[in-house]
Amino acid sequence: MVDDSAALRRTLAFTLERSGYRVMQAKDGQEALKTLAQAGEVDLIICDVEMPNLNGFEFLGQRRRNPDLLKIPVAMLTSRGSEKHRQLAKTLGANAYFTKPYIEQQFLGAVQELLATGLLSVSS
Helix, strand or coil: CECCCHHHHHHHHHHHHHCCCCCCCECCHHHHHHHHHHCCCCCCEEECCCCCCCCHHHHHHHHCCCHHHHCCCEEEEECCCCHHHHHHHHHCCCCEEEECCCCHHHHHHHHHHHHHHCCCCCCC
16 A cells, blocks of 8 residues: 555555455555565555655556566555546556545455456446
């Protein structure tokens, strides 16, 4: 999970861990790239858009240059809900796009679907 808000990272990590997922955290895209380079198997990346150092769109751009990272689905979770932002994320390779605030059970269902298929059949 990549987000500059420590409070959101804690809340979302708690939600995911309570559902049985193991969660790694990074405060921005730059830290996420370092963490992912050292991590073992990663099944899903949840990433904010607005972050310092390397924002979510820049992270997606860096991900496109790494064949190993391209295998990992990415769900964007952000306060930016415009169609322009959704389309840019999709163009850069995001598999799903969610806006904050999110509804916990819907988000968990989408996470489960992404983990099972790597795709999300409905636009969120």
